[in-house]
Amino acid sequence: MGSFLSCCGPKESDEGYLDRNIAGGNTSWRIFTYKELHTATNGFSEDNMLGEGGFGSVYWGKTSDGLQIAVKKLKAMTSKAEMEFAVEVEVLGRVRHKNLLGLRGYCAGSDHRLIVYDYIPNLSLLSHLHGQFASELRLNWQRRMRIAIGSAEGLLYLHHEVAPHIIHRDIKASNVLLDSDFEPLVADFGFAKLIPEGVSHLTTRVKGTLGYLAPEYAMWGKVSESCDVYSFGILLLEIVTGRKPMEKLPGGVKRTITQWAEPLILGGRYKNLVDPKLRGNFDENQVKQAISVAVLCVQSDPDKRPKMKEVVSLLKGCEPKEKAIPTRIQSVKYEEELLELDQPSEDDVGGNPDDSGVFKSLEVQKMQDSYNHKHHGDWRLNRNV
Structure with a gap:
């Protein structure tokens, strides 16, 4: 995933996060640590699960500063799943519009890929x-x-x-x-x-x-x-x-x-x-x-x-x-x-x-x-x- 990391920033450290701006400061997002997301979702508890599919699962979470988030966690590190992850993060990192789902950030460790979205209350x-x-x-x-x-x-x-x-x-x-x-x-x-x-x-x-x-x-x-x-x-x-x-x-x-x-x-x-x-x-x-x-x-x-x-x-x-x-x-x-x-x-x-x-x-x-x-x-x- 070298191309992904080069366009979306350096690989995240589990010790902290970075604030980022893309496209001339138009969109801000975070690199989350796995520990933060693990805590926010109560250990990716089944009770917090919003849904699941072939790619993995989505969990409701709440950060330490009270922000409600939805976390998409890849089930397996397949090449296709990683490609979709990389594309989605890159695209969402570039755009900001009232009618597009916002990117809150992502987490890309050696054995996990997670995307963090705004939590939206009214389903699809x-x-x-x-x-x-x-x-x-x-x-x-x-x-x-x-x-x-x-x-x-x-x-x-x-x-x-x-x-x-x-x-x-x-x-x-x-x-x-x-x-x-x-x-x-x-x-x-x-x-x-x-x-x-x-x-x-x-x-x-x-x-x-x-x-x-x-x-x-x-x-x-x-x-x-x-x-x-x-x-x-x-x-x-x-x-x-x-x-x-x-x-x-x-x-x-x-x-x-x-x-x-x-x-x-x-x-x-x-x-x-x-x-x-x-x-x-x-x-x-x-x-x-x-x-x-x-x-x-x-x-x-x-x-x-x-x-x-x-x-x-x-x-x-x-x-x-x-x-x-x-x-x-x-x-x-x-x-x-x-x-x-x-x-x-x-x-x-x-x-x-x-x-x-x-x-x-x-x-x-x-x-x-x-x-x-x-x-x-x-x-x-x-x-x-």
């Missing part, structure tokens, strides 16, 4: 759309739109305002956390790619979650900012409709959210697209605008998708200046070989289908305001293309 968007809080309707229409706009603004910052530009590569409901005011925080940068100036796209190993993956990325490994735009379009449809990006029908047939939505959009039946749990309490004009933005984002041709600057502008109600918004959605049908991979993969870290998002699944909430949530069919795709 996934838990409110499909998990244990879905029936409680904590997400009214106004909150949903704030979550959509805030998430888009976080991506806009990554794509256009930080240098080098950053592609997240894993935008989905489990990677959008909600603070005490239900403001969104885009999280989990383990798959992120830093794009050098003047480079439009990269070809890389495919990682992500089926249903959210842009077709050019899923099929050929071609990744660019427009891949995040596509994933955001799927997320936006999910926020409006309350449906999962990929669902299994009777007989085992799998249908994407775009395939379900296409006839309703084509027929102009926008009210029928809205999550029925809202019971008609929504702004129809905002629904039409949000669906129109989603349709733009999920076009199969990446060159026709908008930039995140335009997405944010449109979501805030601004009229498009040059690009006419299409009325017909272009449903992407994943190839059968990809659909067959919609199951645990031993090639990935831990081979765990629930291994997605910063804070993983638990069957029982163990402490008040914890992050835990149950996942619904998430998986990690990790293959050479």
